[in-house]
Amino acid sequence: SVVILDFGSQYTRLIARRVRELRAYSVILPGTASLERILAEQPQAIILSGGPNSVFDPSSPKPAEGLLEQGLPVLGICYGMQYLAQALGGRVERAGRREYGKAVLTRHEGPLFAGLEGELQMWMSHSDAVTALPEGWKVIAETEENPVAAIAAPDGRTFGVQFHPEVVHSPKGMAVLENFLELAGVRRDWTPEHTLETLIADIRAKVGSDRVLLAVSGGVDSSTLALLLSRAIGSQLTAVFVDHGLLRLGERHEVEQALRPLGDENLRVVDASEQFLQALKGVSDPEEKRKIVGREFIRVFEAEARKLSQEGCRWLAQGTLYPDVIESAGGEGAANIKSHHNVGGLPPDLKFELLEPFRYLFKDEVRELALLLGLPEPIRMRHPFPGPGLAIRILGEVTPHKLDILRRADDIFISALREWNLYDSVSQALAVLTPMQSVGVIGDERSYGYVLGLRAVSTVDFMTADWARLPLDFLDEVARKITRQVPEIGRVVYDITSKPPATIEWE
Ligand code: XMP
Structure with a gap:
């Protein structure tokens, strides 16, 4: 090394x-x-x-x-x-x-x-x-x-x-x-194939015949980890996917398809949308929404984890990456890693040993593994998506009606980015539904529709970001499609603020 x-x-x-x-x-x-x-x-x-x-x-x-x-x-x-x-x-x-x-x-x-x-x-x-x-x-x-x-x-x-x-x-x-x-004279054997073999051998040696629980989110890290664990220990793995009802259009289906190699018995999909929506009712403060989603997630996941623990499942796998672990002079590292990881927060009586096979990998390396493991391209190269999902992309209260509007509009934007081959040229793209309504005209009639914000950014580390200079013709097509196909939306705006001072998300 x-x-x-x-x-x-x-x-x-x-x-x-x-x-x-x-x-x-x-x-x-x-x-x-x-x-x-x-x-x-x-x-x-x-x-x-x-x-x-x-x-x-x-x-x-x-x-x-x-x-x-x-x-x-x-x-x-x-x-x-x-x-x-x-x-x-x-x-x-x-x-x-x-x-x-x-x-x-x-x-x-x-x-x-x-x-x-x-x-x-x-x-x-x-x-x-x-x-x-x-x-x-x-x-x-x-x-x-x-x-x-x-x-x-x-x-x-x-x-x-x-x-x-x-x-x-x-x-x-x-x-x-x-x-x-x-x-x-440094050895140059750090190829994806070699990494994959090493990881599989390490996992087998560590886990033996024990069972492993993994929460999958649909993101590239947890999906790749699911395929890796499945390859290493087969049916000793149980992956739990919590559908919180705040996912994008078709996302749940896409994840189920991608994780098909696990086999039906080893992927548990929990539909908890009702529970999340109920808990979010009447809440419009962004931090409050984040807390609620986090709390409900732990509740649902805890219930699954408890069942599995009682069945003798010993390990909890997480997709922690090297940047979270590095003990650098900047003072980050293992010490504060727990604070921003997904499945902290399980009650102390529920004991698992932590399995973190990606602890020494960078994101690009996980993507290379994903390719070897056959993770479908749309998930492998996917932009990051926040844990609280669409809850923080609907400004104000989250309702099923608004979720439906945002899902359709977001899907038009993201699909168009793919069609125009622009998806991979931006680091993250998203649509935001504002509570604002504005006046428009359809035919001879005045209309009154929501204002939708589109955002696309270029960034290396997500700490700072520049708004993406998407072609005007592209934006024009997207705005036309959205207002035509999603009549609840009356106006489409494109966000030209960089970070700082703005954040990437609107909430
Ligand atoms: P901001 O909006 O802070 O976003 O510029 C930076 C990156 O973090 C994502 N993000 C979140 N991810 N839970 C998450 O898992 C959150 O509460 C959350 N808030 C923002 C955001 O999508 C962007 O990639």
């Missing part, structure tokens, strides 16, 4: 993903992780991330004592390079000014740049610079502004780069990372 020590760079996860894209397994640990912790991962190479600190600040985070004496190949990126230079006897100084943005390597040489000819564009973001090298090291790249853009140790396997090879603004950055992995 490759151990990535995180010194607080916003790109640390990206480094981990890039290494995995190069088919090497990677793990992120806090920059100050103990040597024992690092060696427990049996690393074949170490990457030191960038970070906001200055190495000459005495309180800046440093890797464990003795790490550099292990004979392991090391790649230091930005702060990581500065650390290497300073720790091994070179010098780092505050540069006259900050080098930020695209920079061109006017000169580069040696095996780290093997196969790369001519000038290379790389992304820079630093205000400290290496001004003297440790003994025996060489400068192997420079930019106009920076005479020390990359350095190489005498061992031929340890390097420092001032630029960020992991970001898209470094078009040949992946080649640099790949050269490093090659020089370091």
Whole structure:
């Protein structure tokens, strides 16, 4: 594996993903992780991330004592390079000014740049610079502004780069990372097939002949997990799908179809729409709606879980992903993972052991597995859908009538995105039914219909998002179709607010 020590760079996860894209397994640990912790991962190479600190600040985070004496190949990126230079006897100084943005390597040489000819564009973001090298090291790249853009140790396997090879603004950055992995002799066996085999073997070893309970939501993670568990332990799996009546048009059917390989006895579909709608009656506050849906979900799921527990079911599987688990310098990680996971909240007397096969996977890797496991494309590539479902896309009170209107309108929008091949070009798209009614005219008569909001966004992490520049002809067609086929809607508007200040959902 490759151990990535995180010194607080916003790109640390990206480094981990890039290494995995190069088919090497990677793990992120806090920059100050103990040597024992690092060696427990049996690393074949170490990457030191960038970070906001200055190495000459005495309180800046440093890797464990003795790490550099292990004979392991090391790649230091930005702060990581500065650390290497300073720790091994070179010098780092505050540069006259900050080098930020695209920079061109006017000169580069040696095996780290093997196969790369001519000038290379790389992304820079630093205000400290290496001004003297440790003994025996060489400068192997420079930019106009920076005479020390990359350095190489005498061992031929340890390097420092001032630029960020992991970001898209470094078009040949992946080649640099790949050269490093090659020089370091890192095993490149992290293929989806290998991952699948490993996961299946691990699950079998852990679970033995016990039974496993899984809640499926229709999202890609839980659906893939259902297929994986089914492949690994067959009928020892019981998947429970709670239909809360807040799903989109045809969604329940789609999920049932996708999970057909589980066999009828192993997929329990609980229709609880009545119960949810009843509980939501008269409620219009968004947070209140969220709480109610969460609470009712646990009630329904608990009842199923209790039955299964009494039948001797021992494990509860969850689709927790690596980003929820990473113990990074940013302070996230295992400690607060429970707070945002779906099936927390079961009462303490109901005891299950937790099975989290995706704990070390990124979302893209789950999608690759989904492909191998035969999860149908529409679910595999589906946009995220919030747990409270359409309840938070109907502003104000949720009623069966409004659910019906929104479902039909949403389906027209989403189907059109697919028809126009635009679905995969946006990160999330949705329709929102507002309580507002506006005046219109149909034939010679005045009409009075609801205002429907359409929203589509581009985003990488859903923390910030930009509204999608959908073609005007497309929006025109969708608005016409919706008002024609859903006469309760009198007006269609497109949301052109980014996040921040707006959120992606309207509630
Ligand atoms: P916002 O609206 O906060 O949404 O910009 C960011 C992402 O989170 C989803 N979202 C939710 N997901 N329960 C969920 O499971 C919720 O209560 C919830 N609220 C928002 C939203 O769809 C978007 O992908």
